[in-house]
Amino acid sequence: MTKYGVGQPVRRVEDRRLITGQGRYTDDITFDGQAFVAVVRSPHAHATIEGIDAGAAEKAPGVLGVFTAKDLDADLPCEIDLASRDGTPRADPPHPVLCRDRARYVGDPVAFVVAETAAEAKDAAELVEVAYEALPAVADTALALEPGQPQIHPEAPGNLAFDWHHGDDAAIEAAFAEAAHVTTVELVNNRVVCNAMEPRAAVAEPRGDDGVTLHVCSQGVWGFQPVLAGHLGLPEDEVRVMTHDVGGGFGMKAMYYAEYSMCGFAAKRFNRPVGWTSERGEAFLSDSMGRDHVTTASLALDADHRILGLKVETVAAMGAYYYRFAPFIPTGAALKVLPGVYAIPAMTYDVRGCFTNTVPVDAYRGAGRPESIYCIERLIDAAARDLGLDPAELRRINFVRPEEMPYKSAAGETYDTGEFARVMDACMDKAGYAGIAERRGESLARGRRRGIGMCYYIESTMGDPSEHAGVRFADDGVELLVGTQSNGQGHETAYTQVLNARLGVPFEKIRVVQGDTKRIRTGGGTGGSRSLTAQGVAIHGVSDKVIEKGRAFAAQHFEAAPADIRFEDGAFTVAGTDRTIDILTLAAKARTMTAPAPELEGGLDADATIQLDAWTFPNGCHIAEVEIDPDTGVTEIVAYNIVDDFGVVLNPLLVEGQVHGGVVQGIGQALFEHTVYDDAGQLVSGTLMDYALPRAWDMPNFDFSTIEVPCKNNMMGVKGCGEAGSVGSPAAVINAVLDALWDDGVRRVDMPATPLYLWRLIREAERRAA
Known part of the structure; x- marks a missing residue:
């Protein structure tokens, strides 16, 4: 394996340009x-x-x-x-x-x-x-659909944007009628500002x-x-x-x-x-904002603690208008992973979209999937408490098992692979899950409250299932034309690794070209964790075409039969001989050679557009451990462990960076960030003096590792990773906060769990107990 091959932690080639002020924004x-x-x-x-x-x-x-x-x-x-x-x-x-x-x-x-x-x-x-x-204005999502609220658009009576439904009502009624236990939670998924x-x-x-x-x-x-x-x-x-x-970018x-x-x-x-x-x-x-849902969710379980049914009702804010994808985010996007990693026979999901006198809401990192995973993972924890079970055990009972793959979920999505119990066990071992009682006692002796929270997420990559790639040979190397758009993910490095592995072109000779409707035929852009899955496969597709054309030109160059031409390590060779020519030299010659056939005009330059048959389902376990000062409400995340299944990992350095960034954004929503409008619709949190972003000193060291379960839905075996951190972290953190304060009588915690908010919850619990 070369130092640039699949699985190698290649440092980002674009960073030198960006950190030395040579970037072009x-x-x-x-x-x-x-x-x-x-x-x-x-x-x-x-x-x-x-x-x-x-x-x-x-x-x-x-x-x-x-x-x-x-x-x-x-x-x-x-x-x-x-x-x-x-x-x-x-x-x-x-x-x-x-x-x-x-x-x-x-x-x-x-x-x-x-x-x-x-x-x-x-x-x-x-x-x-x-x-x-x-x-008069209405800015509160929970009130927007109530009778008598100000009418925002004549085209949307009662401020109702849509009333969307998924599932079998009869099946869910039967499941709840049969249930030995029902747990219901009410949740608020707070509105956040993207703040790129x-x-x-x-x-x-x-x-x-x-x-x-x-x-x-x-x-x-x-x-x-x-x-x-x-x-x-x-x-x-x-x-x-x-x-x-x-x-x-973040959506x-x-x-x-x-x-x-x-x-x-x-x-x-x-x-x-x-x-x-x-x-x-x-x-x-x-700027378009994110999240802003008000949800009621119920879980029906049988006497053996197996899930029979899931019922979710959500009011989702659109803001004052729709942007590009707004109606899809809380409906189709959120639906994809709402059942989580659990075998749920019946499910209904009802979403009422509402207009409010606020900035429009659309995709924000994860785009519907963080909201759904927050819902199901908060609900699983609540059910475990009601039943007197360890939350990990209730998850284990209800996981979809590897032998059940491919598995069609209650949302209609087909999970191709997943070893959920194996991933959870690895994360629990890393987190010292079995030793929490001792650590809880140590914190209590210091007047602190300690809690541990888990989230097992699954994510569906989304977006356009087609993608384009082009290769253009020049005197000084190769241009790789891509249809995605890097927003800081490290695409130049990742795509160069893929092309280097396929064509053997020296790493430093590859230049990635993106973001130009004149030079690049088409593209699906970046979003929904689609980039490496779609673009990587497209690069494989165009590489196949380059190699195919190269065999024909090499055969002509060597006066050999095309069937005798072999391609390996960036060179074309006549089988059984030492006659060889590297791909860059051949490409230069091909520009002046007569094409062996009309369809081979243009030398080794090639284009390819691919269509994925199915998307991928990255998944993983997050475990957060927190310590809270009950006198101030301040929360410290003392440990954070992550084990992810991203299928085949192309570049672990890039992946870890993506996960860290996503986790920080999720922690930001869970503990700090909150968009506040007053009753008149004025934005109260309109500056970074009023809107709290997480700082470096607020973050713990993240312990991150992967277990590779190759995806079966694409030739590379990869699963998207760009949004995973933001999908798993909010529920893990809030579950940990609630665990820490449970013995103090706190029974509900919403995001963001700011110090003042937690201090008030603790004082209210004390008054109830007095």
């Missing part, structure tokens, strides 16, 4: 004569717009123009078709780029200013006078052919191209979209936002480049 892209956009946003959560006076702004220094919906009248798309339980389609209110006659959340774009400098644009934006008539390190940005430049090039930080350019083309009235081939380095940068069309519109209007970069406070008001 969207805000780094500037052109001579570039103008800048500033957005006028609604200060009201709900208001009619009675008039807009831009006179003073238009006269301000450097201002080129002020524009409203009268100038740029277009809507942002939602790509998801969804039917309610009665067969009617979801409510479909428009999501305007600029408010037409009503603002529906604080931050809703009302107008934009274009000026010579960013500072002049921002100053002029403050001079735009908008006459508002404030209306790099804020959103865009630069549009006009092209001489009347087209536009949009430089934008995204998770995939191809979904943006048709939207911008439609907004500008251009054919798609006259719009080029490019994404360069991206500093974190939020998969959305197409209003500001991108503002830049494109202004670039065409003034025939000059126009850019916009979000400020951090602006991001809180405009």
Whole structure:
């Protein structure tokens, strides 16, 4: 095995460029004569717009123009078709780029200013006078569907976006009627802000052919191209979209936002480049947010503690409008893993989507799967307590067993592989699970409370099951064209490893090209932990084509039969001889050779598009151990153990980095992060002074390892890993917190378990016991 082969911890090749300031992020892209956009946003959560006076702004220094919906009248798309339980389609209110006659959340774009400098644009934006008539607002997901709440969209009576149902009601009623025990929990999955390190940005430049090039930080350019083309009235081939380095996406940068069309519109209007970069406070008001569910879940078990049925009812916030995938996240995406790793014969899942006067909600790392795993894993722990069982034992009783694979779950998904008990046992051993009683006593002697919590998660990778890859040979090496988009995951390293292993091209001779609708035919972008699974298989596919073409050209070069040509370690050889030529030399010669057949034109350059037959189901066990000071409510995570099954691990260094990042985000949601709106719909937690992100000193050392159970659904045997950490960590942490405080009388803990919140729970429990 070479030092770059599968399973090797190759250090990220892109890091030298990024950490030495040689990265090229969207805000780094500037052109001579570039103008800048500033957005006028609604200060009201709900208001009619009675008039807009831009006179003073238009006269301000450097201002080129002020524009409203009268100038740029277009809507942002939602790509998801969804039917309610009665067969009617979801409510479909428009999501305007600029408010037409009503603002529906604080931050809703009302107008934009274009000026010579960013500072002049921002100053002029403050001079735009908008006459508002404030209306009552509803920001609380738990209240949005209640009678008498303010009506947000005429197209969605009662603020109901959809009423979606999955499952067999008769089967679930029978299961609960038969049950020896039923456990019910009520859960809140708190709303979070994505807070990518790099804020959103865009630069549009006009092209001489009347087209536009949009430089934008995204998770995939191809979904943006048709939207911008439609907004500008251009054919798609006259719009080029490019994404360069991206500093974190997390689902939020998969959305197409209003500001991108503002830049494109202004670039065409003034025939000059126009850019916009979000400020951090602006991001809180405009970036799509995540989670925000209110759930009631019930589990029916028989006398032997086997699960008979699962019933889940959720109200999921959409915010004021839909973004690209919003209706799918709490429904189809969440459904995929709602049964977890358990053999559950019957299940119903009901979701009512609601509109609120808040920033729209869409995909956030995990996108539906963290919400579902949080639900089932909190429910399993609650049932174990009700039954007097160790939570690990109840899990073990109900695991889907390896011999039952492939297993079709109650959600209709087919798990191809999984050795859940083996993975859990390994994690329990690492965590010293059997010794918790002794450690609990030691903490108690110091006036602290110690708890341990487990989560066994399963995740379904998602997204477009097709993917494209291209190979282009040049004098100095090879370009690998990919359809995904790195947001910091290490794609350049991982894909280079795959191509190096297949074609033997020296590692340093491979350059990954991404994010360009002109150079790359198509692509599914990055999201849903799909990248290595889909793109890796596509790289294998294009490598096969390169090798096939190479055999034909090598046969011609050597004047041998194609059947006698062997390819190994980056070289073509005539079987049984020492006649050989390396792939780069052959590729250079092939560019001037007559093609052996018409279909072999273009030398060794090749393209391939693949279609996956099925997705993958990464899974694993997280065990968190916490210590809580009952006098302050402060929680310290004293140990955190993870054992994951990601199938074949291509690069353990990259995988561990992905898991660490996901776990930190999950811990952030569990203990720190919370988006707070007041009754008027004003965002109270609108800065990093008010919205608590986890810090390095809040984190323990993570003990991470893998058990490889190769996936049977793809030729590489890999399973996605990018979102797994954020799927498993919230339930593990909150289960540990509740375990720590159980003997103090605390019976319910929701996220985020902040010090003040826990302190109040402890004091309330003391008053009840007095």
